[in-house]
Amino acid sequence: MQRNTDSNTVYISKADQALRNKAGTGEIPVEKIRLSQKQIDQNNVDFQPIAEIYLERLSQALQNARQNMDAPADRLLGALEKPVMNLKSNGALFGYPLISDIATNMLRFIETRSKVDEDLLDIIQLYLDSQNIIINQKIKGTGGSVGLQIQDELQNACRRYISKLKA
């Protein structure tokens, strides 16, 4: 039930036990967790068309950022962040852990930026190109040595950018 919340009143409802009364207490059995992980691992969703949507959105966000460098940085960065976040979220769920691994690093990199410049956009373009290669060549799993090489190159580019900013 909603309460009138004037500035001086705090309502504290004791923890609702209804769910505990229905389900009891304890954990979900390990065997059920193992079986459900199998459902995740063996799903046959075709990730390619999903990924293409996010890659296209990232491409548009990049193009928009290049054309509107004077726009508020948080707005530009937010638009760049979102498709990267979606690639990170979905890649590993649908057979492309390499997409998620690389996107995790790229997302962290973008989230810690406060301004947008050409060098930053070049790195995100490099990221976009690498993701396009992974999707077009259907590089599933970790991608082996090619996957490692892509990750290294992007991480080095991010490190160089951060060092340059600090210099």
Added chain:
Amino acid sequence: MALNLERVSILIVDDNMPTMELIKAVLQVFGVKNITTATSAEEGFETFQKKIPDIIIIDWDMAPVNGIELTKKIRNDKASVYPQVPIIMLTGYNSKKHVELARDNGITEFLTKPFTAEDVAKRISSVVNRPRDFIQCNKFVGPDRRRRRASNYNGPDRRNGADKQVIYLDVNG
């Protein structure tokens, strides 16, 4: 002891069908029999009002209304049938600022994508095993954010200050 989720009802609100189907499949294996789904925040709120689920799993990144806005509506709308419902926020964001934003808007648990079955199990177990007090004041409506009590805390007591009236309620009858 094992949880028995057969009588627990869960609503999943996500506009990404493949992810929604995956979560549904995981919950079914966990033994949840009563699962309803919605593909937008608007439909999610309508379904919530009709079904009154025990737990809601909401994806953050939905359009035009996102998961945070839906959470606010469930927690604050005068017509909301169950503002205290445990809400698990599903998202690919995991920076501190995103976690804090979700927490300050009243979510109960945060589930980061990509998730494993174990991640989902932990969040479900947490909302069942460790229900939290529910706070309603002018600045915040949601489960108690103070999960840890610092023994050496000596800052202002905003909840029990002299100018505050604190009313304790017991929803368990």
